[in-house]
Amino acid sequence: MSAQGAGTGTPEQVIFFDNKDYSGNSQDFPVTLPATGCTPCTELNYVKFNSWESYVSSGGSAIILFDGHGCSGKTSGRVPANQGVIQGTLSNSVDSFMLCA
Numbered sequence: 001m002s003a004q005g006a007g008t009g010t011p012e013q014v015i016f017f018d019n020k021d022y023s024g025n026s027q028d029f030p031v032t033l034p035a036t037g038c039t040p041c042t043e044l045n046y047v048k049f050n051s052w053e054s055y056v057s058s059g060g061s062a063i064i065l066f067d068g069h070g071c072s073g074k075t076s077g078r079v080p081a082n083q084g085v086i087q088g089t090l091s092n093s094v095d096s097f098m099l100c101a
Contacts, residue, residue, distance in 0.1 A: 009034045012059040014099055016044065016052040020085045025051075031099050033060050038100040041071035052094045056083040060099040067093045 009032035018024040031039045044052065057063060062078035064071070067090055076090055078100065086094060 010059060012057060012099060014042075014055060014057045014063065014097065016094070017054045018051045020053045022054050022056060022083070029097075033099055033101055036101050038064065038098040041096050041098055043069060043096050044094060051092045052086060053091050054083070054085045057081040057099060060101060062100040064098045064100065065090055065094045066096045069095050071096045071098055
């Protein structure tokens with residue numbers, strides 16, 4: 001379900017919620033954060049839910065959200081990793097992400 005970084009890194013989790021106030025259905029995605037750069041692309045479970053409106057992360061400095069699989073399509077650019085409300089056309093349509101150190 002999620003991509004794991006090769007070699008050493010710090011285990012982190014990114015949790016997506018289907019409401020803007022960090023509530024409702026949620027799903028967590030464990031990733032291994034490298035010392036520099038970003039994690040490999042992580043696919044969200046779009047079959048179960050595809051209505052993510054907010055997120056929180058246990059680490060990292062930035063997260064990049066994508067509306068396509070394989071980290072393609074429209075992107076959020078780098079937004080703060082700690083937590084955020086998914087803005088604009090990406091709201092309800094995030095399909096993949098990368099967490100960055």
